[in-house]
Amino acid sequence: MADNDSDVRLAHRLTEIADALALEFFGRAPAVRYKSDGSPVSEADLAVEKALLAVVAAERPGDAVLTEESGALGTVSRRRWILDPIDGTIPFLAGERGWGTHVALEVEGELRTAVLSRPTERTTWWAVRGQGAFTSVRGEPLSAARPLRIPAAASLPLEAARVGGFLMPDSPVEPVRGRMRWVESSVCLVGDLLEGRVEAVIDEGGHVWDRAPAALLVREAGGRVDDLRGGSGLDERWLVYAADGVADELTGLLHDVGA
Known part of the structure; x- marks a missing residue:
């Protein structure tokens, strides 16, 4: 596992920051407005995005970013972080558990690192291109991650x-x-x-x-x-x-x- 890779570690840190901040708002009726497509965006979404963008700007100042709330940011770069601060804003606002943070790194148009979380479950799923997919329990070291393999279903109608x-x-x-x-x-x-x-x-x-x-x-x-x-x-x-x-x-x- 690539727990020594700086991009992998940064992706996990971004997810941990997002999860912790979102949980501070969870269940507390954050202020909400509606976008032109009718979907909600809350003060929690915006606060989490702001925190993530600050970290990327400090740690990877030359990288481009694509986020749900702000769109494309930064100059053209071979590296791009793709961020969804709170995926599942509707269940988040309803006090349900089906929400989390999405973080991915794309290099020269190819996805290289990905992290997907569910903070209420203390669970993270993550992958590194060419190195496999894993699941971790929040707070445990990446070296303790469990490898993932989707079972084949060749004979299943x-x-x-x-x-x-x-x-x-x-x-x-x-x-x-x-x-x-x-x-x-x-x-x-x-x-x-x-x-x-x-x-x-x-x-x-x-x-x-x-x-x-x-x-x-x-x-x-x-x-x-x-x-x-x-x-x-x-x-x-x-x-x-x-x-x-x-x-x-x-x-x-x-x-x-x-x-």
Whole structure:
């Protein structure tokens, strides 16, 4: 494991800072406003983002940054940090557990490091390109991390597969959810895939900052990432994370329903 790598350690430190600050606001009804697309942004989101940007500016002053609330920052660089200060603002504001921080580092367009957290569970999932995916308990050293490997599902028919997703209103997936064992909710569906509790996750309409850590984690854990166009573009409408053996049938079904 790359616990001596400075970028990996910085990614974890950013996540720890974000988690600790967000927990100070959690359950305390922070002030909220609504963006042009109708999604909420709270004072907690903004405070966490400000803290993360300050750390990146101090530690990696030449790096570019992409964040959910501020967009693209910095000059053009071969290195870019992708930050979602509080992924899951809606459950965060509702006092639910399905929220956390997303941090990823991209170098020359290639994802190299990713960290995804769920602070209420004291759990972090993280990956380093070419070195694997892992899960850690908050407060333990990275050397104690547990390796992750998504179980293969070569003989599992789609109707028996456990699938969850983030779907838009009137999604074309809604009428066909009965063709699989649909998982309605979870603290972290991507974490469930990484740990073998589901076989696939469908992401409709997500953004780069939502998806970047998950994409690297799933690949490094031996899973598939598919944008339905034969690639894995983080800015496409659809992204499917799946165990090998389920991915082809699931993406085929999505094509059939017009996704």
